Amino acid sequence: MKKFLAALFLVASTAVGSAATVNVDLSGAVSGTLITAPGASFAGTFDGQTIVGTTGISGTPTGPLSLVASNFLTVAAFNPGVSPASRSILPQPNNQGPLSILLDSIASSITFTAGSADGGSISIAFFAANGALLDSFTQALGSGYAIYTLAAASPFAGLTIFNNTDPAGLRFQNFSYETGPAAVVPLPAGGLLLVTGVGMLLAARRRRGTAA
Numbered sequence: 592m593k594k595f596l597a598a599l600f601l602v603a604s605t606a607v608g609s610a611a612t613v614n615v616d617l618s619g620a621v622s623g624t625l626i627t628a629p630g631a632s633f634a635g636t637f638d639g640q641t642i643v644g645t646t647g648i649s650g651t652p653t654g655p656l657s658l659v660a661s662n663f664l665t666v667a668a669f670n671p672g673v674s675p676a677s678r679s680i681l682p683q684p685n686n687q688g689p690l691s692i693l694l695d696s697i698a699s700s701i702t703f704t705a706g707s708a709d710g711g712s713i714s715i716a717f718f719a720a721n722g723a724l725l726d727s728f729t730q731a732l733g734s735g736y737a738i739y740t741l742a743a744a745s746p747f748a749g750l751t752i753f754n755n756t757d758p759a760g761l762r763f764q765n766f767s768y769e770t771g772p773a774a775v776v777p778l779p780a781g782g783l784l785l786v787t788g789v790g791m792l793l794a795a796r797r798r799r800g801t802a803a
Contacts, residue, residue: 610699612768613768615767615768622666622667624662630695632693633690634659635660636658636662648751652722653722664681664690667679672735673704691752692752696768696770697720700769704764709759710734714729714752715727716750718751725747726745746771
């Protein structure tokens with residue numbers, strides 16, 4: 592009986608996945624309006640968004656979240672110093688255009704290198720797989736090249752970096768992200784009743800044994 596209860600409890604609390612780090616591989620990426628790489632894909636906007644001016648974004652992505660080949664993304668190898676040399680993405684025009692990123696897996700946070708910053712800030716909007724806005728905020732830029740780790744209020748499927756106010760624009764590289772926290776499988780209501788019922792039977796058997 593105890594083993595049976597333990598098995599039921601295990602079913603109730605078993606996780607269906609575990610967190611992991613996904614490194615986006617841009618080694619084969621080339622310049623264009625849409626970049627697809629192992630780990631993530633890149634473009635200027637998601638379907639439903641519109642570029643305003645050089646750096647702005649309007650509109651809300653439609654679901655399911657999907658990229659639209661909009662502004663041009665220049666890809667070039669570069670050594671930022673603060674992280675390994677790799678291929679980098681420079682959103683055009685003027686390295687200031689919006690950059691939208693569709694991840695291969697749901698993420699809890701994303702890390703990347705950006706620079707060379709002379710000040711200013713960027714805005715980041717995080718989206719669910721159905722296009723719903725989950726979170727947005729403004730990130731101040733450090734001097735030169737720096738590594739940024741950003742997280743939303745809840746796990747996300749993609750994000751848009753926009754409103755780049757750095758005078759010379761930015762390049763982005765060395766993207767990685769942490770997959771979302773493991774989901775816990777809840778025990779169905781019938782299963783909970785079963786656990787409760789078995790527990791009551793076990794308690795009754797113990798009482799009878801004591802009385803005997």
